[in-house]
Amino acid sequence: MAFIAFIFGTVVGSFVNVLIYRLPKGISVVAPPSHCPACGHRLEPMDLVPLLSYLWLGHKCRYCCAPVSWRYFGVEALTGAVFALVYYRFGATVDAGLLCVLFACLIAAFFTDVDQYIIPDSLNAAGLIIGFARAVAGPDAFSTRWLSEPGVQPVTVLGALAGAAVLPGLLYLMILLGNVMFRRQIAEQESQWANEGILEEGERLDAMGMGDVKLAAVMGANLGIAGGLVALLTGVFIGAVFGLALKAMKRLEGHAIPFGPALIIGFSVSVFVGGDVIRWYLNLLAGG
Ligand SMILES: [Zn+2]
Numbered sequence: 001m002a003f004i005a006f007i008f009g010t011v012v013g014s015f016v017n018v019l020i021y022r023l024p025k026g027i028s029v030v031a032p033p034s035h036c037p038a039c040g041h042r043l044e045p046m047d048l049v050p051l052l053s054y055l056w057l058g059h060k061c062r063y064c065c066a067p068v069s070w071r072y073f074g075v076e077a078l079t080g081a082v083f084a085l086v087y088y089r090f091g092a093t094v095d096a097g098l099l100c101v102l103f104a105c106l107i108a109a110f111f112t113d114v115d116q117y118i119i120p121d122s123l124n125a126a127g128l129i130i131g132f133a134r135a136v137a138g139p140d141a142f143s144t145r146w147l148s149e150p151g152v153q154p155v156t157v158l159g160a161l162a163g164a165a166v167l168p169g170l171l172y173l174m175i176l177l178g179n180v181m182f183r184r185q186i187a188e189q190e191s192q193w194a195n196e197g198i199l200e201e202g203e204r205l206d207a208m209g210m211g212d213v214k215l216a217a218v219m220g221a222n223l224g225i226a227g228g229l230v231a232l233l234t235g236v237f238i239g240a241v242f243g244l245a246l247k248a249m250k251r252l253e254g255h256a257i258p259f260g261p262a263l264i265i266g267f268s269v270s271v272f273v274g275g276d277v278i279r280w281y282l283n284l285l286a287g288g
Pocket residue numbers: 036037038039040041061062063064065066
């Protein structure tokens with residue numbers, strides 16, 4: 001069964017590739033049908049088999065021989081692996097199905113943010129709707145297996161509302177704090193980028209973008225306040241470590257770091273082991 005979830009995930013992953021390519025450009029995601037970005041040739045079913053097409057066509061377009069990025073293969077494999085993991089962890093439940101759709105959106109957001117520093121509003125909106133759909137469906141709609149297990153529980157509608165309201169506020173406060181703490185660096189970057197024409201006249205740089213704040217609402221709606229906090233803190237920690245590592249390697253000059261991917265990794269950690277973390281922390285508080 002986990003294998004079927006994997007195969008299904010690779011098919012969805014091939015659509016996730018379409019989202020990554022088309023959403024930031026504002027192209028419809030359903031029409032026109034897929035074509036090679038290099039030669040424009042319409043892709044036949046044979047070119048669209050997840051994972052396998054990439055391998056048997058030798059990573060290039062069948063019509064013009066333009067190389068095809070390994071990323072297409074990677075996104076399909078990753079989506080398949082995540083679907084299998086969700087099935088393995090939560091079983092074949094309504095909630096697991098909704099989680100899979102959510103992860104497909106988040107994988108798309110991960111790569112649009114890496115590529116273009118954009119998380120399309122449509123992806124955040126979908127994530128928010130899924131969060132409330134999961135809350136409305138409620139814990140009773142799922143197998144009881146995971147109620148006794150360490151993942152974060154599906155939250156109540158009230159919990160989803162509270163999470164969606166509180167988490168973006170917290171992240172926004174962190175951004176304000178970051179803007180104060182890194183005032184000097186941000187000012188330097190702003191003047192450098194203004195000189196290079198990367199920033200418009202008078203345009204300001206934030207430590208993080210508003211897309212990240214909306215993403216925090218998605219995390220809150222899906223995890224509630226406690227699970228959302230685990231996701232947020234894990235994400236900020238990963239983002240900070242990654243940022244410092246890049247700085248140490250002097251790879252940061254002239255590059256902003258997209259923060260969305262760190263938040264998405266934090267979200268994944270919370271979904272799969274957040275319950276463990278919360279229980280460990282509560283035990284710590286109780287002195288146990
Ligand atoms: Zn081509």
